[in-house]
Amino acid sequence: MDRALRLTNAGRRYGFRGPWVIRNIDLHVTPATLVRVEGPNGSGKSTLLRLLARVDAPTEGRVSGRPRTAYVPERFPAALPFTSFDYLTHLGTIHGLTPPSARRAAGDWLDRFGASAHARTPMSQLSKGSSQKVAVAQALLAEPELLILDEAWTGLDTEARAELERAVAERTAAGAAVVFVDHDPRRLTGTTDAVYTVGDGTLHRRAAAGEGGGGGPSVGPEGPHTTIEVRGPAPLPPEAVGRATVTEGTADRTHRLTVPASHSDVVLRALLTARPPYHVVSVRPSDPEGPR
Numbered sequence: 001m002d003r004a005l006r007l008t009n010a011g012r013r014y015g016f017r018g019p020w021v022i023r024n025i026d027l028h029v030t031p032a033t034l035v036r037v038e039g040p041n042g043s044g045k046s047t048l049l050r051l052l053a054r055v056d057a058p059t060e061g062r063v064s065g066r067p068r069t070a071y072v073p074e075r076f077p078a079a080l081p082f083t084s085f086d087y088l089t090h091l092g093t094i095h096g097l098t099p100p101s102a103r104r105a106a107g108d109w110l111d112r113f114g115a116s117a118h119a120r121t122p123m124s125q126l127s128k129g130s131s132q133k134v135a136v137a138q139a140l141l142a143e144p145e146l147l148i149l150d151e152a153w154t155g156l157d158t159e160a161r162a163e164l165e166r167a168v169a170e171r172t173a174a175g176a177a178v179v180f181v182d183h184d185p186r187r188l189t190g191t192t193d194a195v196y197t198v199g200d201g202t203l204h205r206r207a208a209a210g211e212g213g214g215g216g217p218s219v220g221p222e223g224p225h226t227t228i229e230v231r232g233p234a235p236l237p238p239e240a241v242g243r244a245t246v247t248e249g250t251a252d253r254t255h256r257l258t259v260p261a262s263h264s265d266v267v268l269r270a271l272l273t274a275r276p277p278y279h280v281v282s283v284r285p286s287d288p289e290g291p292r
């Protein structure tokens with residue numbers, strides 16, 4: 001069974017003979033890619049994402065492929081009769097986790113997003129920001145093969161926004177596809193593999209900043225970067241090199257990698273779990289004026 005999702009000549013309109021919102025959409029969402037969808041207000045971005053998440057069906061055309069999918073909708077239904085922890089645990093078991101694994105994943109994700117203090121708070125009493133953390137956690141806890149994020153960063157605090165960027169990098173590193181809409185044009189810039197614009201009812205592909213062919217995740221020069229210096233043998237693990245915008249070998253088996261900040265955790269993990277593991281000499285924000 002093909003696990004990559006594909007839209008073939010898909011179209012959606014609402015109501016009986018309503019105007020077509022999107023039409024003639026052909027899109028193949030391949031594993032291990034990060035895809036941005038952009039377009040003016042009301043152009044049909046959320047409509048497209050709902051088709052990709054399979055929470056809505058096209059009026060014409062086809063959706064094929066059955067990746068394990070998780071979706072953060074633009075508006076999360078927060079007034080659910082659960083506490084945050086019980087809701088996440090419940091969803092974890094629906095996604096196939098055993099009850100102990102679901103409880104562990106629920107606790108871990110609340111912790112990662114700085115929402116542990118609200119674990120026992122009824123969902124209906126959460127602030128908008130905390131409720132958004134639960135919305136994001138519910139999508140991440142089952143390690144989906146396809147993650148659909150509709151303005152998922154909106155309402156999150158600075159730390160949680162950065163954590164979500166890290167979680168996205170982890171998913172693509174693990175081979176998942178991530179499709180996102182975000183009003184901030186700098187979101188995940190430099191690590192996006194493809195950008196599609198919804199306009200005039202259809203989808204146009206434009207070159208992503210990091211696109212250069214060659215397979216694997218592509219990275220570009222924009223956005224905050226981190227410089228990681230490690231000591232160990234050459235060649236460096238492909239997982240680390242593939243995410244770097246610059247790699248330099250220096251004397252004494254020391255290597256310097258410049259990577260998008262949102263990918264630094266993934267690169268560090270690849271280096272630390274290599275056999276033998278690399279010794280990390282330093283990790284610091286890159287000089288924005290320096291070479292990339």
Ligand SMILES: Nc1ncnc2c1ncn2[C@@H]1O[C@H](COP(=O)(O)OP(=O)(O)OP(=O)(O)O)[C@@H](O)[C@H]1O
Nearest residue numbers: 014015021039040041042043044045046047048074
């Ligand atoms: N369930 C629905 N029933 C009727 N019309 C809908 C429905 N959902 C969306 N629409 C209409 O479809 C069009 C596209 O809406 P959609 O939310 O997909 O656009 P969008 O690009 O995500 O917008 P925004 O940037 O404002 O979130 C709009 O005209 C909207 O009113």
